[in-house]
Amino acid sequence: xxxxxxxxxxxxxxxxxxxxxxxxxxxxxxxxxxxxSRSALFEMVDRCLRVMESSTNRSLDEEPVKSMGGLIGGxxxxxxxxxxxxxxxxxxxHKALTMALSVAETNASMGVIVAAPTAGSAGVVPxxxxxxYEWADVSLDALxxxxxxxxxxxxxxxxxxxxxGADAGCQAEVGSASAMAASALAEMLGGTPxxxxxxxxxxxxxxxxxxxxxxxxxxxxxxxxRNAIGVAGAFTAAELSLAGITSPVLLDEMIDIMVDVGHSxxxxxxETGKGGCACAPSVCSGLRGIQHLL
Numbered sequence: 001x002x003x004x005x006x007x008x009x010x011x012x013x014x015x016x017x018x019x020x021x022x023x024x025x026x027x028x029x030x031x032x033x034x035x036x037s038r039s040a041l042f043e044m045v046d047r048c049l050r051v052m053e054s055s056t057n058r059s060l061d062e063e064p065v066k067s068m069g070g071l072i073g074g075x076x077x078x079x080x081x082x083x084x085x086x087x088x089x090x091x092x093x094h095k096a097l098t099m100a101l102s103v104a105e106t107n108a109s110m111g112v113i114v115a116a117p118t119a120g121s122a123g124v125v126p127x128x129x130x131x132x133y134e135w136a137d138v139s140l141d142a143l144x145x146x147x148x149x150x151x152x153x154x155x156x157x158x159x160x161x162x163x164x165g166a167d168a169g170c171q172a173e174v175g176s177a178s179a180m181a182a183s184a185l186a187e188m189l190g191g192t193p194x195x196x197x198x199x200x201x202x203x204x205x206x207x208x209x210x211x212x213x214x215x216x217x218x219x220x221x222x223x224x225x226r227n228a229i230g231v232a233g234a235f236t237a238a239e240l241s242l243a244g245i246t247s248p249v250l251l252d253e254m255i256d257i258m259v260d261v262g263h264s265x266x267x268x269x270x271e272t273g274k275g276g277c278a279c280a281p282s283v284c285s286g287l288r289g290i291q292h293l294l
Contacts, residue, residue, distance in 0.1 A: 003028040008156055008197050008251040015193040022183065022193045023145035026152035045144050048114050052126035055106040055113045056099035067108030069218040076101035093235055096131035097228045100124060104224035117154045117163040117176055120219045123227035124177035125150050128234045129184055138188050146188040150180040153200050161255040165212030166271040168262020170223075174230040175207040175258060181234035182241070191242050197251040199241035203233050204254050209261055211269035213276025215283045222277050 003018075003025055005011040014025045030041055059065070064074035079098040087094045103123030107113045116125040129150070133143045154163070157176040162168040179200035186199040207230070215221045249257070268275030277283070 003032055005029065007160060008255075011152065011156070012193055012197060020193075021145065021149070021187055022152050022196050023149040023187060026148050026155075027145075030148075042144065045147055049143065049147060051112055051114050052103075052116075053130060055103045055111060055122070056126050056130055057102060058111055059102040059105040059109075060098070065105070065109040065111075067105065067218075067220050068110065069108070069216055069220050071215065071218060071220040072108055072224050073105055075224060076105055089232070092131055092135045093232065095134070096127045096231045096235070099127035099131055100227040100231045101224055103127060104220075104227050108218070108220045108224075116150065116180065117158065118165070118173045120165060120170075120214075120223050121163075121173040121177035121227060121230060123224075124174060124230035124234060125181045125184070127227070127231050128181035129188070132185055132188060136189065142188050146184040149187045149196065150184040153180040153183045153196075156251070157255060160252070161259045162262060164271075168259055169210055169265045169270055170212040170226060171204070171207050171210040171258055172262055173212070174226045175204050175210055177227075178203040178207060178230040178233040178237070181231065182237035185234060185238035186241050189238070189242060191238070195241045198246050199234075199237045201247040201249055201251045201254045202240055202245075203237035204258055205247060205249060206233055206237070208258060209265075211265060211276050212271040213269055213278045214271065214273055215278050215280075217273035217278070221283075 003014060005014055011022060011025060015022060018025065031038060059076045060080055064077055066073035076098050079101055089097065100123035103113055103126060107119050107122055113119060113122045114126065115122050129143060129146050154176065157163055157179065162172040163176045165173045182199035182203040183196040186196045214223060266275065
């Protein structure tokens with residue numbers, strides 16, 4: 001019995017056939033293709049979770065470290081220290097936003113992260129999953145399966161779409177990460193496989209066309225705050241889907257659309273640093289002094 005799948009349609013068919021969650025099908029697929037033992041595979045999952053947890057707290061537990069390019073550093077602490085009467089997003093989302101900013105700071109200051117699916121979008125999945133894990137009445141096993149669920153979606157985007165900003169814009173990085181997180185959150189909170197894929201489709205559709213325009217060519221700004229926006233998108237998409245609100249566009253179609261839109265973006269908006277925010281006079285004026293960093 002093969003659990004391999006190449007698209008969301010086949011994944012959902014396997015879930016239905018075996019009465020399994022997305023994470024359970026993905027787990028069986030990985031065991032089947034890798035030949036690893038279940039304990040060895042979960043050891044890898046736990047290692048990823050440990051690194052993710054560390055990166056979400058590094059800039060909060062330690063003195064803020066300026067990024068290699070000097071553009072970010074300390075923002076997660078600013079977010080954490082926001083007074084309660086100004087936390088308009090609610091405590092769980094606020095916590096997740098803070099954690100996402102921390103991962104971006106960790107990445108930009110040469111700390112260890114899990115690229116999920118990329119370094120530039122590495123804050124979305126861990127911040128979303130860990131914040132909800134701390135808040136909701138879910139088990140550690142549910143968190144583990146949530147990460148495996150996110151991996152299944154990441155596999156679909158990698159195989160059939162793109163997760164590279166240079167190829168398809170930031171929608172391929174933060175958009176894919178937001179979809180991964182939305183699906184995982186839906187499963188962690190009791191959603192069906194169909195609701196997970198629906199949440200992923202909603203997440204991507206609302207970040208469709210997001211350009212990749214790093215200031216000074218560095219994965220710092222606007223990357224850091226886009227991770228936070230990706231988290232907010234994941235929360236929104238998961239909650240919409242769990243409420244029964246659906247996207248008429250199937251996930252497989254949405255992945256194809258994302259790639260088509262990404263390839264329609266001009267080169268200047270695909271990680272070259274030659275368009276969008278990267279060309280703002282207010283940031284270009286200081287470019288001469290950091291040429292040695294590029």
